[in-house]
Amino acid sequence: MIKRLSVAILCLLFCGLVALPAVQAAEEKKPAKATQAQAEEKKPEKAAPAAQTEAKKLPKVTILGTGGTIAGSGGSATQLTGYKPGDLTADQLIAAVPGLKDFADISAEQVANIGSYDMTTEIWLKLAKRANELLSKDTDGIVITHGTDTQEETVYFLNLTVKSEKPVVTVGAMRPATAISADGPLNLLQAVAVAGSKEARGKGSLLVMNGEINGAREVTKTNTLQPETFRSNDLGFLGYVVNNAPVFYRTSLRKHTKDSEFDVSKLTALPKVEIVYTYVDSGLDALKGVIAGKAEGIVIAGMGNGSVSSEMLKVMKEAVAQGIVIVRSSRTGTGMITFDPKKGDDAGVVAADSLNPQKARILLMLALTKTKDPKDIRRIFATY
Numbered sequence: 001m002i003k004r005l006s007v008a009i010l011c012l013l014f015c016g017l018v019a020l021p022a023v024q025a026a027e028e029k030k031p032a033k034a035t036q037a038q039a040e041e042k043k044p045e046k047a048a049p050a051a052q053t054e055a056k057k058l059p060k061v062t063i064l065g066t067g068g069t070i071a072g073s074g075g076s077a078t079q080l081t082g083y084k085p086g087d088l089t090a091d092q093l094i095a096a097v098p099g100l101k102d103f104a105d106i107s108a109e110q111v112a113n114i115g116s117y118d119m120t121t122e123i124w125l126k127l128a129k130r131a132n133e134l135l136s137k138d139t140d141g142i143v144i145t146h147g148t149d150t151q152e153e154t155v156y157f158l159n160l161t162v163k164s165e166k167p168v169v170t171v172g173a174m175r176p177a178t179a180i181s182a183d184g185p186l187n188l189l190q191a192v193a194v195a196g197s198k199e200a201r202g203k204g205s206l207l208v209m210n211g212e213i214n215g216a217r218e219v220t221k222t223n224t225l226q227p228e229t230f231r232s233n234d235l236g237f238l239g240y241v242v243n244n245a246p247v248f249y250r251t252s253l254r255k256h257t258k259d260s261e262f263d264v265s266k267l268t269a270l271p272k273v274e275i276v277y278t279y280v281d282s283g284l285d286a287l288k289g290v291i292a293g294k295a296e297g298i299v300i301a302g303m304g305n306g307s308v309s310s311e312m313l314k315v316m317k318e319a320v321a322q323g324i325v326i327v328r329s330s331r332t333g334t335g336m337i338t339f340d341p342k343k344g345d346d347a348g349v350v351a352a353d354s355l356n357p358q359k360a361r362i363l364l365m366l367a368l369t370k371t372k373d374p375k376d377i378r379r380i381f382a383t384y
């Protein structure tokens, strides 16, 4: 009997304890009648139309799709290599990013849909011309979805040929859109947020991935597979994307965009410039081949501070005498190439400043649209 009684008391106590917070919570959720009435009093009859438009005014961002892994698809969620880049359209990428439309008034155009190893100077000219056209009107910023393999080249080309303070941002992904933990959607959201921001104006073309904002001149792909592949090496990236807004810490002092002297508006092609790599025992066939192939300019990916073998130096000097412009860059990946008469600079070879070979090629192509004079080309390499 006593036992039964104590079980009943315990049960009463336990049920009471459990029930109490639930009831309390329900009470808290139920708005007191007075509070509800007060809230209704505070609700404005109708927001003024002007204020309504003000609150909804989003930056106008145009996405130019070119393909790449960000638009890539594989056979399964676990396929991380060997997938097909450039498979989905820019519209499909937009549809896959929740909330993107809260950040900008977005429209999309498909300029190409390729792996960026198939990028061409012809597509660059299309991109630069379209970006200039859009930014001269009411577009506030441009995002270019792009493969990562040559993205550093495209962003530097646009940095030198887009004549606007408004942001041009390139973005890509290292995992295809179909992959587990695909990095494309967040990268795209952040790129749009940066492209539509006032903070990104006047900073040159930018590459945004992994919450990092890189300047066009320094950024380079450093890893074959990792999502954090883009680095700006010695000079560092410009800022972070935090909570989907840009935070800048630095800008480039080299000329770009609206201060650039290069005008591609009437060009249908760029001068032919090739790159020749150096190594122990490097033969001369490659260099002689590009000379025979009528390159107007050659970038040498030299050793260390832009050094080449004595044999190669001889052929380089002969090429300069024929009117071919030669720029010495470095295969090391970082550092400045300094003027050195013993490395051919006395004969008119030009040191590439701190541009890597593929970026030195872009600047040389644009320089050759204006001049062949080594002195002028030296000035250009010290300026951009």
Ligand code: ASP
Residues within 6 Å of the ligand: 067, 068, 069, 070, 085, 114, 115, 116, 117, 146, 147, 148, 149, 150, 172, 173, 174
């Ligand atoms: N692997 C490349 C990428 O990351 C393919 C490309 O560059 O299009 O996008």
